Amino acid sequence: MVKAFIETLEPFCGRANNPSIGFLVQSGFPEAVHSRYVERYLERLAQRLGCPYVGTIVKGGGEGVRFTPPQKNRALFETLRQLGAIYGQTGQFDPALLARLAKPERFPKAMTPVFKVLLKTGLASMFWDSQLKENGAYERRFVRPYAQ
Numbered sequence: 001m002v003k004a005f006i007e008t009l010e011p012f013c014g015r016a017n018n019p020s021i022g023f024l025v026q027s028g029f030p031e032a033v034h035s036r037y038v039e040r041y042l043e044r045l046a047q048r049l050g051c052p053y054v055g056t057i058v059k060g061g062g063e064g065v066r067f068t069p070p071q072k073n074r075a076l077f078e079t080l081r082q083l084g085a086i087y088g089q090t091g092q093f094d095p096a097l098l099a100r101l102a103k104p105e106r107f108p109k110a111m112t113p114v115f116k117v118l119l120k121t122g123l124a125s126m127f128w129d130s131q132l133k134e135n136g137a138y139e140r141r142f143v144r145p146y147a148q
Contacts, residue, residue, distance in 0.1 A: 006045065009021075009045070009049055012049040013048065013050065014050065018052070019052075020051060020052040020053070021049070021052070021054060022055050022057070022087075022093060023042045023056045023057070024056070024057040025042070025059070026062035027061075027062060028060075028061070028063040029060050029061070030060045030061035030107075031060050031105065031107060032060050032102035033106050034060065035060060038056075039058055042056050054087070054091070054092060054093055055098065057083065057093065057098060058102045059101050059102065060102070060104070063127075076101075079101055080101070082094070082097055083098070083101070129141075
């Protein structure tokens with residue numbers, strides 16, 4: 001889907017007076033740091049297209065939003081609303097709100113032992129494995145179709 005979306009932007013290449021462009025990157029990884037590579041790519045993509053780059057909203061842990069009670073998501077949705085309102089007024093993303101949405105950027109190193117236990121016990125992948133099973137893809141989870 002992402003590749004198809006990027007390909008739809010091709011008509012902007014070399015065109016004069018392109019509109020501004022910004023992106024929202026959401027991932028299942030809770031830390032924003034995992035999406036920073038995509039953010040840099042999208043900034044370069046905007047340059048190649050000749051579109052003024054507004055910025056990228058990075059929000060990790062997005063998959064969990066649908067399982068979180070609405071009252072727990074209130075602050076997230078309010079921050080997104082504020083970001084949109086400011087963008088509507090200024091044509092820019094507010095850097096302070098972008099930083100708030102991106103939290104946590106990185107977990108503290110003190111959490112490393114906890115994550116190691118979660119990985120060794122399989123608890124870290126339980127949710128994603130259930131999603132793969134539900135979609136009939138569990139048996140193919142290690143397939144590498146583009147590997148030589």
